[in-house]
Amino acid sequence: MTAVTIECCPPLTRGPLSEQDAVDLAALLKAVADPVRLRLLSMIGSHEGGEACVCDLTDAFDLTAPTISHHLKVLRTAGLIDGERRGTWVYYRVIPETVARLGAIFTPLVEPEQA
Amino acid sequence: MTAVTIECCPPLTRGPLSEQDAVDLAALLKAVADPVRLRLLSMIGSHEGGEACVCDLTDAFDLTAPTISHHLKVLRTAGLIDGERRGTWVYYRVIPETVARLGAIFTPLVEPEQA
DNA sequence: AGGTTGATTCGATAACCCTCTAAACAAGGT
């Protein structure tokens, strides 16, 4: 639990975004700009142990397994999740740094509350 | 400048997202998941006076006026910006509440540091 | 009234993305 202070405006509105930064950021945002992928991300992140098996995820949707697999690949390519095969099943976990990077764009800048 | 404490995980990973919430959120994210719109948003938000004329924005891109207008409409429909005509020109400004809502999804939850 | 400049709407085209089926790959059990 860290104390911080909120100041001023989110990074996005602190100065004009460069074209390259905009392209990179948009790619990351596109990865989460889908209802299925948002739910996948939230299901994986909130699952006990911090990881979820693909089999768990597939059942929660009215979609075929290949479709879920496709969405997981998009999230993985974007660096939002990481997958590992252990025996029969593949387990995915969230990469919190990338999620935080997303939040930092739109959140009023916070600084550590210590001198 | 408000003091807060960071605790645990971002809302997205605190529990599974409902289908409706996911759809709403994805719509908002899709609005910003585009390089041109990200730059527009950042240019408007960082412009002096907190607002920018469409004429300023159009010049910064290698795109036609109708295309810029289209992107502005997407941002406006999503509730991220608001436009107002004053005389000859139309001025846009950022709606910070909506931007903050985006950030809150991915940012580790912060709580007011008082009690 | 007519003309000029700024901004949006309309209609069309091309690229992209979500979803599916079919097929392939991976691991375990009999």
Next chain:
DNA sequence: ACCTTGTTTAGAGGGTTATCGAATCAACCT
């Protein structure tokens, strides 16, 4: 070896979206 279950890859179809040119609307100026 074979079959079953879990997961991914490949290819195709249908809908969405970005972009443009042309036309329209809005306000100002002479």
